[in-house]
Amino acid sequence: MVRAATGKFEFISFHRDFHGKTMGAVGLARLDVSQGLRAPGFFLVPRAYCYRCEFRQTYPDCDLLCTDYIRTAIKEETSGRVAGIVLEPIQGWAGSVVPPDGWIQRIRAICDEFGILMMADEVLTCMARTGRMFAMQHWNTVPDVMTLGKGFGNGFPVTAMLVADQYKEIIEKISASTSYGGNPMACAAALASIEVIEEEDLCARASHLGGILLEEMECMAARHPIIGEVRGVGCLLGIELVKDKGTREPFEKAGQLVYQKAFRKGLAWIPAGHILRMSPPMIMEDDMAMKGLGIIEEAIYETERELGY
Ligand SMILES: Cc1ncc(COP(=O)(O)O)c(C=O)c1O
Numbered sequence: 207m208v209r210a211a212t213g214k215f216e217f218i219s220f221h222r223d224f225h226g227k228t229m230g231a232v233g234l235a236r237l238d239v240s241q242g243l244r245a246p247g248f249f250l251v252p253r254a255y256c257y258r259c260e261f262r263q264t265y266p267d268c269d270l271l272c273t274d275y276i277r278t279a280i281k282e283e284t285s286g287r288v289a290g291i292v293l294e295p296i297q298g299w300a301g302s303v304v305p306p307d308g309w310i311q312r313i314r315a316i317c318d319e320f321g322i323l324m325m326a327d328e329v330l331t332c333m334a335r336t337g338r339m340f341a342m343q344h345w346n347t348v349p350d351v352m353t354l355g356k357g358f359g360n361g362f363p364v365t366a367m368l369v370a371d372q373y374k375e376i377i378e379k380i381s382a383s384t385s386y387g388g389n390p391m392a393c394a395a396a397l398a399s400i401e402v403i404e405e406e407d408l409c410a411r412a413s414h415l416g417g418i419l420l421e422e423m424e425c426m427a428a429r430h431p432i433i434g435e436v437r438g439v440g441c442l443l444g445i446e447l448v449k450d451k452g453t454r455e456p457f458e459k460a461g462q463l464v465y466q467k468a469f470r471k472g473l474a475w476i477p478a479g480h481i482l483r484m485s486p487p488m489i490m491e492d493d494m495a496m497k498g499l500g501i502i503e504e505a506i507y508e509t510e511r512e513l514g515y
Pocket residue numbers: 224225226227294298299327328329330355365
């Protein structure tokens with residue numbers, strides 16, 4: 207769609223973003239050995255991950271130097287025919303990494319300057335998870351293309367690609383159909399999810415629940431030598447474990463132990479590397495969510511003891 211709309215064919219995406227496992231999506235992300243070579247025309251650039259800035263800068267003094275690098279990449283690495291810049295507004299798989307204010311807006315400006323379409327992958331962040339219907343709303347930025355999934359069907363397998371009004375004809379032009387696209391039952395499930403999110407004001411619920419969890423996580427960070435950073439927006443949260451708060455060396459072993467210990471205590475959650483990721487159901491009661499976080503803290507205490515902290 208983006209290629210047809212722009213007549214260009216290259217793509218830029220960001221380090222550690224994840225967009226799925228089909229061939230095109232794989233080309234936008236970190237490769238592993240089973241995935242072979244990146245398809246031509248796909249370029250990756252550093253992302254604003256301020257806790258581990260690849261340019262060793264500090265926000266906001268950096269004035270978002272990382273976004274200047276996108277210009278360099280367009281000039282030096284691509285043939286100048288970039289069709290789309292693809293991003294996760296908030297990184298999921300990489301560890302609930304929230305970009306600083308201004309990053310998304312700068313990328314929007316670069317897209318406008320170079321006639322590139324901005325593609326926001328909201329598969330994980332959509333439908334109130336971050337306290338807004340779409341995470342892009344946190345930065346008042348409208349992308350040209352957006353993908354939705356996960357909470358969109360609230361358990362029913364349905365995804366969607368949205369395009370800005372001026373590109374809707376392109377969808378017809380490229381016959382963008384699939385065997386099951388537009389399936390009525392899937393559409394009904396998505397519509398029902400939207401209705402519930404709106405009726406029950408789940409955006410407010412996600413903000414509230416994420417807010418109390420993050421507040422407690424900040425207290426935990428002060429209590430624990432192995433917690434380097436806590437972060438999150440709404441119900442998309444992360445705790446980054448480090449060997450030393452000064453060096454910020456990632457602590458994979460601790461992440462594995464905390465994950466396993468909490469799991470054995472009854473917490474069903476996402477396997478971790480050195481970042482503990484949490485995306486609790488937005489409808490979870492406050493005390494249940496705090497109990498879950500309590501289990502995580504117990505597991506952190508036990509891990510610290512086991513690893514000699
Ligand atoms: C941000 C993001 N994009 C895309 C995908 C892939 O979605 P699917 O599994 O529906 O292909 C995921 C899955 O985890 C995701 O988190």
